[in-house]
Amino acid sequence: MTYDDRFHGLLVEFDDPVALEAACVQVRDAGYRDWDAHTPFPVHGMDAAMGIRGTRLPLIVLGGGLTGMTLALLMIWWMNAVDYPFIISGKPLFGWPAAVPVTFELTVLFSAFATFFGMWGLNGMPRLSHPLFSNERFRRATSDRFFIVIEKTDPKFDLARTKTFLEGLGGLAVDEVHDQAED
Amino acid sequence: MNRASAPVVIDNTINDPTRQTTLVLGGETFTTITDKVCGIVERPQPPRAWYVAITFTGLLTLVLFAMLFHLITTGVGVWGVNSTVGWGWAIVNFVFWVGIGHAGTLISAILFLLRQRWRTSINRFAEAMTIFAVVCAGIFPAVHVGRIWVVHWLFPIPNYQGMWPQFRSPLLWDVFAVGTYATVSLLFWYTGMVPDLATLRDRATGRIRKLAYGFFAIGWRGSHRHWHRYEKAYLLLAGLATPLVLSVHSVVSFDFAVSQIPGWHTTIFPPYFVAGAVFSGFAMVGTCLVPARKFFGLENFITKHHLDNMNKIILATGSMVGYAYAMEFFIAWYGGNPNESFAFVNRAFGPYAWAYWIMVSCNVLSPQLFWFRKIRHSLTAMWIIYIFVNIGMWFERFVITVTSLSRDFLPSSWAYYQPTMIDILTFAGSFGLFFTLVLLFVRFLPMIAMAEVKTVIPTEHAEGGHGHPAGDYHGDINDPREGTH
Numbered sequence: 001m002t003y004d005d006r007f008h009g010l011l012v013e014f015d016d017p018v019a020l021e022a023a024c025v026q027v028r029d030a031g032y033r034d035w036d037a038h039t040p041f042p043v044h045g046m047d048a049a050m051g052i053r054g055t056r057l058p059l060i061v062l063g064g065g066l067t068g069m070t071l072a073l074l075m076i077w078w079m080n081a082v083d084y085p086f087i088i089s090g091k092p093l094f095g096w097p098a099a100v101p102v103t104f105e106l107t108v109l110f111s112a113f114a115t116f117f118g119m120w121g122l123n124g125m126p127r128l129s130h131p132l133f134s135n136e137r138f139r140r141a142t143s144d145r146f147f148i149v150i151e152k153t154d155p156k157f158d159l160a161r162t163k164t165f166l167e168g169l170g171g172l173a174v175d176e177v178h179d180q181a182e183d
Numbered sequence: 184m185n186r187a188s189a190p191v192v193i194d195n196t197i198n199d200p201t202r203q204t205t206l207v208l209g210g211e212t213f214t215t216i217t218d219k220v221c222g223i224v225e226r227p228q229p230p231r232a233w234y235v236a237i238t239f240t241g242l243l244t245l246v247l248f249a250m251l252f253h254l255i256t257t258g259v260g261v262w263g264v265n266s267t268v269g270w271g272w273a274i275v276n277f278v279f280w281v282g283i284g285h286a287g288t289l290i291s292a293i294l295f296l297l298r299q300r301w302r303t304s305i306n307r308f309a310e311a312m313t314i315f316a317v318v319c320a321g322i323f324p325a326v327h328v329g330r331i332w333v334v335h336w337l338f339p340i341p342n343y344q345g346m347w348p349q350f351r352s353p354l355l356w357d358v359f360a361v362g363t364y365a366t367v368s369l370l371f372w373y374t375g376m377v378p379d380l381a382t383l384r385d386r387a388t389g390r391i392r393k394l395a396y397g398f399f400a401i402g403w404r405g406s407h408r409h410w411h412r413y414e415k416a417y418l419l420l421a422g423l424a425t426p427l428v429l430s431v432h433s434v435v436s437f438d439f440a441v442s443q444i445p446g447w448h449t450t451i452f453p454p455y456f457v458a459g460a461v462f463s464g465f466a467m468v469g470t471c472l473v474p475a476r477k478f479f480g481l482e483n484f485i486t487k488h489h490l491d492n493m494n495k496i497i498l499a500t501g502s503m504v505g506y507a508y509a510m511e512f513f514i515a516w517y518g519g520n521p522n523e524s525f526a527f528v529n530r531a532f533g534p535y536a537w538a539y540w541i542m543v544s545c546n547v548l549s550p551q552l553f554w555f556r557k558i559r560h561s562l563t564a565m566w567i568i569y570i571f572v573n574i575g576m577w578f579e580r581f582v583i584t585v586t587s588l589s590r591d592f593l594p595s596s597w598a599y600y601q602p603t604m605i606d607i608l609t610f611a612g613s614f615g616l617f618f619t620l621v622l623l624f625v626r627f628l629p630m631i632a633m634a635e636v637k638t639v640i641p642t643e644h645a646e647g648g649h650g651h652p653a654g655d656y657h658g659d660i661n662d663p664r665e666g667t668h
Contacts, residue, residue: 037407038404038406038407039405039407039410040213040217040378040405040634040637041410041635042407042410042413043407046407046410047407047411050407050408052408055411057412057415057419058415058419061419076350079339079347079350080347080351083347084345084346084347086349088351098350101356101360101430101437102350102356102359104426104430105359105360105427105430106359108423108427109366109367112366112371112420112424115370116370116420118416119374119412119415122412123406123408123409123412124402126402127401127402128402130402130404139385139386140385141385142378142382142404142405143214143382143386144217
């Protein structure tokens with residue numbers, strides 16, 4: 001069997017998160033690489049079932065927090081003690097206790113930005129179009145249905161054999177995904 | 184997961200510590216949750232009552248803008264502030280609104296870290312209120328500077344004078360605290376909403392809806408590889424928002440506590456302000472949620488159990504606030520500082536005694552009624568108490584701000600402060616803005632966090648028997664399927 005450029009991959013639909021989890025274990029053990037599960041909410045136990053390893057997001061956030069803290073301290077010290085020094089209420093030009101609140105806030109602010117942009121960045125978002133959006137069935141992936149998608153880019157992908165494999169997983173239906181977005 | 188929604192009557196208000204309470208009633212399934220929550224924003228025309236409400240709140244918002252225009256074009260003399268009481272309603276309203284925001288962050292971040300699963304039904308609504316309350320709060324310090332056209336001097340922006348802000352002042356800390364709080368709350372709220380926006384996108388029929396929800400859903404398609412990072416990010420944001428929310432009202436209290444005015448210069452202020460903020464915030468969440476729940480038929484999601492829990496938090500924080508009032512008096516006496524003792528005797532028995540006793544009766548006495556289970560479960564009774572708490576907490580900020588200033592160290596400068604009609608209309612207008620935003624929110628955005636609620640409903644097919652949720656609930660480390668049989 002052959003497929004054209006518009007072909008994205010195969011999907012199998014489930015109506016039950018537990019069946020999905022069992023199916024994911026089989027896909028994982030069959031050695032597929034470019035595949036994913038799509039669920040309306042984070043399903044318990046899927047990380048193990050899919051063999052997903054930890055994310056490096058916390059490190060990015062730590063980096064963001066440390067940057068915010070350093071920048072805040074440098075800014076306060078440079079602005080009030082170097083570039084524009086003036087004495088008020090007999091306070092030292094730069095005293096770390098008075099610098100704590102702003103330093104704390106900027107640490108949190110930079111960490112939050114790192115979390116937000118880091119997470120969406122690692123997820124490849126924002127993304128306004130995706131081949132999966134062309135599939136009518138897939139619309140329920142954000143509501144009440146559970147999907148496994150194996151992409152054609154997977155080295156083990158073979159249309160006929162993969163289709164048979166997916167049909168053996170006990171889902172409701174197996175469907176081909178064709179990108180119908182206008183160029 | 185297509186279960187017939189049999190009308191099972193479950194009383195989930197019974198407190199049995201050995202069992203997880205059912206959080207969603209009425210046999211709701213994944214499908215019915217999506218249908219019900221999306222249905223609210225998908226109907227072509229909102230109900231007539233919505234139009235009536237938004238017309239009223241819209242007019243009030245116009246009053247706010249008119250008052251602000253008058254203030255900016257005339258000057259702060261249009262307010263009741265005088266040379267003795269330089270901080271009037273603007274600061275009172277600012278602290279009031281910021282405080283209200285705190286309930287949203289407490290529900291979304293702190294209750295999340297504490298694994299309080301019941302928060303899933305109310306967190307979206309409460310977080311939205313946080314943002315709207317901070318919007319209202321932000322107006323007051325911005326306009327009270329007098330010359331609003333140089334308000335950017337508050338920020339460390341290079342300027343032609345070669346001057347920088349003064350980082351040893353709590354007022355500047357406040358700029359950073361509230362600014363960070365508004366930003367992080369918005370990021371947290373939006374992050375939580377992306378999966379639900381994707382649900383709306385996938386159900387949308389009209390072109391505008393498809394484009395708008397599609398744009399803001401940024402391509403979310405429920406990939407589990409995405410959920411994995413999303414859950415981690417959510418946990419991190421909750422971990423960041425928790426110390427942040429505690430810091431914000433602490434920093435707001437520094438505006439008072441770091442000064443040397445009797446009645447302000449006390450170390451109890453940060454925890455006392457934070458408790459009061461949570462107290463007032465929960466009351467405002469309840470004020471909006473009780474009617475919204477009824478109006479939109481969300482009784483299966485926001486159950487009596489949820490309201491009961493909220494009322495217990497109000498009771499707890501209200502008691503903390505009452506304790507703080509008592510402790511302030513005790514320290515004023517025990518500390519032996521005559522100015523401090525005078526400030527407190529003056530608070531309770533001076534010219535503003537009327538305000539003080541409104542505050543005490545609303546904040547200390549009225550929440551104590553929540554000791555009674557009957558009152559915690561009566562919608563009418565709880566709503567009346569919420570209103571009392573809202574009033575009481577506004578008066579708390581009024582009492583703190585005005586009584587100390589009006590009778591300071593030098594008797595010759597004592598003065599009585601009275602608001603003008605402009606003050607009153609500005610404050611009323613801020614309610615208009617707040618409720619307009621709330622009404623727009625319930626019309627266009629999902630007011631229940633669908634993806635989160637789906638993680639806590641019991642599923643029949645779930646492994647290990649019946650009735651356990653299939654959801655991961657943001658990488659829950661304590662598997663609810665273990666040890667809760």
